[in-house]
Amino acid sequence: MARPNSPSDTPDLAALARRAANLRRHMLAMARGQGSGYIGQGLGIADLLAVLYFHELRYDPANLAWAGRDRFLLSTGHYSIALWAAFAECGILPVEELSTYGADDSRLEMSTLDTTPGVEIIGGSLGHGLGQGVGMALGLRMDGIEARVFVELSDGEMQEGATWEAAMAASHFGLDHLVALIDCNGIQADGPVVLDMEPVADKWRAFGFETREIDGNDLGAILAALAELRARTGRPKAIVLRTKPGRGVPTLEARERAHFVRVDPGEWDALVAEFEREAAHG
Amino acid sequence: MAERGRTLAMGEDEATGARDTVEAPFGRALVAIARQRPEIVGLTADLGKYTDILPFRDAYPDRFLNIGMAEQNLVAIAAGLARTGKLPFATTYGVFATRRAYDYIAIALAHSGVNVKIVAGLPGLTTGYGGTHQAIEDLALMRMIPGLVVIDPCDATEIAQATAAIADYDGPVYMRLLRGKVPVVLDPARYRFEIGKAQQVREGGAIGFISTGMMTERTLDAAAELERRGVSAGVLHVPTIKPFDAATVAAFAAEVDRVVTVENHVVAGGLASLVAETLFEHGVSKPLQRIGLPDRFIECGSVPTLQARYGLTTAAIVATVIAA
Known part of the structure; x- marks a missing residue:
């Protein structure tokens, strides 16, 4: 049932873990239907999206145009599989529609367009989000609306110079209601990150961001970083999330760090079974 | 030995001295419109002084953002502002808006019809700073983007009216800017700018001039000179490059002996190309002469020297037409 969400003082870690598992379950079903896709990246940020859509964001799935909503911008449009999973889980989209992912004329594109409900911007041309x-x-801020803006971007995306143009401006204007969520999964289109982006957190600190660096697959760490930053004022915020592509499916985690994972048709049953075993053991 | 021209400041006044002028018509118009439109926000990328937006900054300091030398970010920030209900007018030079921020104008603005107005200084050959600053191909680049409105205004009258018109229009716009002391060519009491409408500003039949932007002033003067020499010449002014008023252009061309396009832009991809496409599509078979900039980067120098050298002056238009 779709209902308004806002951060809780006493987040339920077990409930969030169930949500994260559901997101992964949705994504595996979508990738299976599509036969391939950005499942690695999607599984990697499932924990972040679970915390955002079931804890941190103030929004109402039944009133997406609410001016006072917190915005979540997915700059890496090809991570759409994760966003569709979150939207289905929180009631923005019907779960049944997930099976259309990547199909002709589906709203659930391989790379996000803003015509799908809940999508704030067109992602995918990297460097556009921040x-x-x-x-x-x-x-x-000009309108005195106290909503926050969360922007997901990736480690590879930091190579786009516009990221730093935006970072300079965020800092100059003291946008303490802006949170950059940097998904550092170590991969980009050509494989493992082709330019060394380290030290990532120091770069954001140098640009004037209140910065935290955490294990992006640790729900407790994500909750703690967001809670800490909520209380800080005067500067924009950044969380560097170290995530594991394919997280939750050991075979995918171990597979060559591929940007676009290909899975043989006969493999899916084994992968799903592997995921369910992992999920059952917590 | 004749005195040689000197390169002056980056953006010079557009006035040629023959007509009354208005100082900073864009900035004045924006200040006036913004009085009734609190959602209007002004932005620039470190070219406020040179794009006539400082009157807006002075009138509404809380609604003005100078985001520094970062044109991709200028467009991205404007897009984000528009998505919270603001109506951003973002200024920079045409070269930087189009060459540096193309993907942002295409995807962050045009793809979603985001309501941002890009106002672009130093159009065509209006600066002596060479290829780095002369937006000689901006109209061609911008007209290729689906859903973008592209405007090249003629004078102070049209800049004021077009600024109001694009504020009322809900969608992304690229408008060329004439800055400083801008001549008054079109009678503000009679002329009415409309997005997408070409307007005949002079009657005449042997030569059918089709012009855009500041070249309409020079074309009108050239047509008057030709008439003194016994050649009848009409002028169709086409301030909107996109959407292009093909019906009016075709009807105008059908009534003249030959067509001459005049633009402050390379002759490929802009007005001349649009007119050629239109005449072919409408089955209007007339000789077509294209006056505009050549397919090359232009050197540094004084603006009058360069405009004479590259055929953008009244005298050059007359000579080109007579020679044909």
Whole structure:
């Protein structure tokens, strides 16, 4: 049942773990139907999206246009599989629609367009998210609306210079209601990150962001970082999330760090069974 | 020995001295419109002084953002502002808006019809700073983007009216800017700019000039000179490059002996190309002469020297037409 969400003072870790598992379950079903896709990245940020959509974000799945909502911008549009899973789980989209992922004329594109309910911007042309987040944060502040703007971006995406143009502006304008969520999964289109982006957290600190660096697959660490940053004022915020592509399915975690995972048709049953075994053991 | 021209400041006044002028017509118009429109926000990428937006900053300091030399970010921030209900007018030079921020204008604005106005200084050959600053191909680049409105205004009258029109229009716009002291060519009491409408500004039949932007002033003067020499010349002014008023262009061309396009832009991809496409599609078979910039980067120098050298002056238009 879709209902308004807002951060709780006493987050239920077990409930969030169940949500994260559900997101992964949805994603495996979608990738299986599609036969391939960005399942590695999706599984990697499942924990972050579970915390955002079932704890941190103030939003109402039944009233997506609410001006006071917190915005979540997925800059890496090809992670759409994770966003569709979250939308289905929180009631923005019907779960049955997930089976259309990547199919012709489906709203659930391989790379996000903003015509799908709940999507704030067109992602996928990397480097577009943070700047638009800065613009939204400025607009909200001009109107005295206390909503926050969360922008997901990736380690590879930091190679796009516009990321740093946006970071400079966020800092200059003191946008303390802007949170950059940097998914560092170590991969990009050509394989393992082709330029060394380290030290990532130091870069964000140098640009004036209140920065935390955490295990991005640790629900407790994500909750703690968000809670800490909520209380801080005066500067924009960044969380560097070290995530594991394929998280939750050991075979996928161990597979060559591929940007676009291909799975043989006969493999899916084994992968899903592997995931369920892992999920059952917590 | 004749005195040689000197390169002056980056953006010079557009006035040629023959007409009354208005100082900073864009900035003045924006200030006036913004009085009734609190959602209007002004942005620039470190070119406020040179894009006539400082009157807006002075009138509404809380609604003005200088985001520094970062044109991708200029467009991205404007897009984000628009998505929270603001109406951003973002200024920079045409070269930087189009060459540096193309993907942002295409995807962050046009793809979703986001309501942002890009106002672009130094159009075509209006600066002596060479290829780095001369937006000689911006109209061609911008007209290729689906859903983007592209405007090249003629004078102070049209800049003021077009600024109001694009504020009322819900969608992304790229508008060329004439800055500083801008001449008044079109009578503000009679002329009415409309997005997407070409307008005949002079009657005449042997030569059918089709012009856009500041070249309409020079084309009108060239047509008057030709008439003194016994050649009848009409002028169709086409301030909107996209959506293009093909019906009016075709009807105008059908009534003249030959067509001459005049633009402050390379002759490939802009007005001349649009007119050629239109005449072919409408089955209007007339000789077509294209006046505009050549397919090359242009050197540094003084603007009058360069405009004369590359055929953008009234005298050059007359000579080109007579020679044909």
